[in-house]
Amino acid sequence: MDLNLRKAILSNIATNDQQQLEATIEDAIQNGEEKMLPGLGVLFELIWNQSDEGERQEMVDALEQGVKQTVEPQ
Known part of the structure; x- marks a missing residue:
């Protein structure tokens, strides 16, 4: 079975507008x-590449x- 996770993720968000993309990030x-x-x-890879x-x-x-x-004591 050939599973390309990156392609599947990009396919799932391909038609999302900015509001939907932001909601996806916030939800995650x-x-x-x-x-x-x-x-x-x-998503980070896309941002980085742009x-x-x-x-x-x-x-x-x-x-x-x-x-x-996050790691060091405050």
Whole structure:
């Protein structure tokens, strides 16, 4: 069986507008279900590939701060 998860995820969101995409992201984060992680990964890949170097650096900076705040004691 040839299962291309990335293609399936992209197919599921292909006709979504901005509001639907945002709702998908919010729902995945709020539910915290691990089965949603591959979908978020695909969405992040799309964002990353559409970003310039400055935007990518901003994302990495935000990610670093988020990781530190989540892992390190406040």
